[in-house]
Amino acid sequence: MVRLWDPAYQCFTFNQEDMTPTIEEYSVLLRIDNVQLNKIYVKEPKPMTFKKKLMKLTGMTDTWAEKQIRKKNEVSCIPWFSLRELVQNHPDILKRVDMFVLAIYGLIVFPKVLGHIEVAVVDFFEKISE
Numbered sequence: 134m135v136r137l138w139d140p141a142y143q144c145f146t147f148n149q150e151d152m153t154p155t156i157e158e159y160s161v162l163l164r165i166d167n168v169q170l171n172k173i174y175v176k177e178p179k180p181m182t183f184k185k186k187l188m189k190l191t192g193m194t195d196t197w198a199e200k201q202i203r204k205k206n207e208v209s210c211i212p213w214f215s216l217r218e219l220v221q222n223h224p225d226i227l228k229r230v231d232m233f234v235l236a237i238y239g240l241i242v243f244p245k246v247l248g249h250i251e252v253a254v255v256d257f258f259e260k261i262s263e
Contacts, residue, residue, distance in 0.1 A: 139151070156168060156170065183202060183252045184199060184202060186252075186255050186256070186259055187201070187211065187255065189259075190231060190232075190255065190258070190259065191223075191228065191232065192223070192225060193219070205246040205249055205251075206246060208246060208251050208252065208253075209251065209252045210246050210249035210251040210252065211255075212248060212249050213240060213248050213249060213250065216235065216236045216239075216250065217236070219232045220232045220233045220236065231262065234258070235254070235258050236250065238250075238254050238258055239251065239254040239255075243257070
């Protein structure tokens with residue numbers, strides 16, 4: 134069976150014919166009891182925490198991100214001076230530009246917490262930068 138598996142197409146190939154699993158086989162593989170034919174089944178990815186998003190955007194470590202996160206008016210945010218240091222000193226030029234743009238969004242376009250960039254701005258920036 135291993136020789137017949139085509140990893141590029143993710144299906145079995147018998148004599149130049151692709152054999153993909155049926156809906157019933159998928160329901161067994163995905164452990165779905167009541168399959169409805171007109172319904173789309175998607176496994177939702179786990180949402181990233183603010184700290185993980187910050188680490189991904191900045192390229193910094195877990196401890197750095199944890200030290201920067203503040204709570205202001207019940208909203209998680211990062212102070213501007215932390216981003217300013219990254220804009221000036223980050224070794225990756227593209228990350229510098231990203232942090233500068235994030236700061237503009239957080240401080241000028243969507244200011245909610247004075248001198249801080251809140252989690253909603255980071256979420257928005259992450260979506261438009263993909």
